[in-house]
Amino acid sequence: MCTGRIDLAFIHRAFSNGADGVFIGGCWPGECHYVTEGNYDALGNVHLYRMLLRRIGVRPERLRIEWLAASEGTRYAEVMNDFVKELKALQALGEGEGIDEAGLKSKLDAVGRLIPYLKLVERERLRAPSRSEKAYREFYASEETNRLFDALIADKLATGQILSLLRERPLSTGEISEILKLNPSEVSRHMSSSSRQGLVQYDVERQRYVLA
Numbered sequence: 001m002c003t004g005r006i007d008l009a010f011i012h013r014a015f016s017n018g019a020d021g022v023f024i025g026g027c028w029p030g031e032c033h034y035v036t037e038g039n040y041d042a043l044g045n046v047h048l049y050r051m052l053l054r055r056i057g058v059r060p061e062r063l064r065i066e067w068l069a070a071s072e073g074t075r076y077a078e079v080m081n082d083f084v085k086e087l088k089a090l091q092a093l094g095e096g097e098g099i100d101e102a103g104l105k106s107k108l109d110a111v112g113r114l115i116p117y118l119k120l121v122e123r124e125r126l127r128a129p130s131r132s133e134k135a136y137r138e139f140y141a142s143e144e145t146n147r148l149f150d151a152l153i154a155d156k157l158a159t160g161q162i163l164s165l166l167r168e169r170p171l172s173t174g175e176i177s178e179i180l181k182l183n184p185s186e187v188s189r190h191m192s193s194s195s196r197q198g199l200v201q202y203d204v205e206r207q208r209y210v211l212a
Contacts, residue, residue, distance in 0.1 A: 003027070003065075004038015008115050011049050011063065016108050021062040021087040025076070028067040029133060039067070040131045047140040048122060051149055052114075055157055056107040057097055057181055059090055102165070103179045110160030114153065121152050158182065159190050159199070163211070166200060170208035 003026035014022045024046065026039040043065060050060035066079050090096045094104035125148060128139040139145055161180050165171055173191060177184040191209055194200045201212045 002032070002034055002036075002038040003042035004032075004034065004036050006042045006045060008045050008049055008119065009112075011045065012108070012112055012115060015058075015062075015093065016112060018093065020090070020093045021064065021083065023080070023083055024063075024065040025068045025079075026065065028069060029131075031069070037131060040136070043133070043136050044122065044128060047136060048118065048126065051140065051146075052111050052118075052153075052157070055150075055154060056111060056161070057099060058093070058104075058107070059097060061086060062090060062093065099181065100179065102168070103181065106161045106164035106168075106180065109164040110157055113160050114156060117156070118153065125152065155190070155193075158186070159194055162187070162190055162194065163199060166209060166211050170203055170206050170210045172208050176209075 003024060006024055011022055011024075024042055026042055027033065029037075029039060032039055046063055046065045050063055053060045053063065064083055068076050068079070094101065099107070126145065128136045158180075161182075162176055165176060165179060171179075173184060173187050176182070176191075177187045180187070191200060195202070198212050200209050202208075203210045
């Protein structure tokens with residue numbers, strides 16, 4: 001399968017199903033078997049998903065892409081052994097980051113709900129200017145791209161994590177902050193915004209926030 005077929009949703013499904021890491025192997029740039037040069041599409045998706053992982057407190061190193069020709073069996077074995085070694089050092093997904101099961105689930109649920117929106121954002125605002133590894137690397141590492149990503153994604157991602165938790169049970173601001181490892185003032189800001197939008201409401205009797 002061409003790596004151009006690798007959708008953000010495929011990567012996300014693997015992590016949501018408990019994978020500690022995801023590896024993508026594709027043809028070397030310039031050697032794609034198709035005119036679409038799908039390996040660059042895969043590279044862009046990897047950069048985007050790594051940005052999402054970083055924003056939810058998960059090590060972006062858990063997602064890796066490498067270029068491998070069909071004749072490079074020895075190199076493939078070396079790369080896979082190295083990735084397995086790296087994942088062992090990172091420990092299990094969530095555990096290595098100090099995120100408990102409930103927190104990890106809410107974070108990944110929020111990412112999953114954002115993927116359709118992120119595809120539109122990538123198409124319109126977050127696409128590298130040219131098809132080269134250097135261009136992709138510099139584009140996604142730039143301060144401008146990171147500022148744009150935060151402006152378009154960060155608040156939606158944080159709100160999504162909070163709503164995912166509240167679907168399970170009512171929670172206080174402090175409890176949300178502890179589970180998601182977010183600053184209490186940041187949580188309060190998102191709760192105020194979500195209340196104004198009619199997404200959540202404060203249950204005075206239970207002294208907890210609930211879904212509206």
